[in-house]
Amino acid sequence: MNFNKGGIVPDSYGLTLTVYAKEAVEVGTPxxxxxTQGDYGVRKATKGEVPQLFSKLKESEVNVPISAFVVGYSRNLEVKTSGxxxxGNTxxxxxxxxxxxxxxxxxxxxxxxxxxxxxxxxxHTAEVLI
Known part of the structure; x- marks a missing residue:
């Protein structure tokens, strides 16, 4: 098959986990x-860290289940960039x-x-494989 353009993979592709964050998250939060946060506990990634997941939704409450995409070349998504x-960059x-x-x-x-x-x-955005 020959495709003219790529695009964002549908939500049903790739690995999604239900995790628990101890702080509010936005859509796409690394x-x-x-x-230390317990089973399936996550926190926001900090400078220099390689994100392991990206939140799929916004959640202002803490300790509630949220859905997140797992990094591992299972899908692509749009992220905010700087510099x-x-x-081809990682x-x-x-x-x-x-x-x-x-x-x-x-x-x-x-x-x-x-x-x-x-x-x-x-x-200041990029489409990335995660």
Whole structure:
């Protein structure tokens, strides 16, 4: 088959987990598992961390179940970016909560599996594989 353009994968693709956050989250919030938060506990990722999940919905209450996409090349989604992000970059979390290009690693030794497949520099967003 020949496809002219890519696009966001339907919600039913990829791995989704129900997790518990101890803080409010927005749609697309980068998250990491946190054993101190209990079983399936997560917290917001911090600067330099590689997100393990992204929240699927906004939740202002804490300790309630939320749905999140698991990172592992199972789907693609649009994320906010900062700095110089290019096609093929791997991304980590920046101090402002956006994602930025991973630096300081030798070629082929990237830690992050969040891979940029399309960039919208005007809107500071990128489509990524997670």
């Amino acid at each position: 998250l990491v598992f946190d054993a 110089s992000v290019a096609l 991304l980590v979390l920046a101090a402002d909560g956006t994602l930025t290009a991973e630096t300081g690693v030798e070629s082929g030794t990237a830690k992050s599996k969040i891979l940029v497949v399309a960039v919208d520099t005007a809107n």
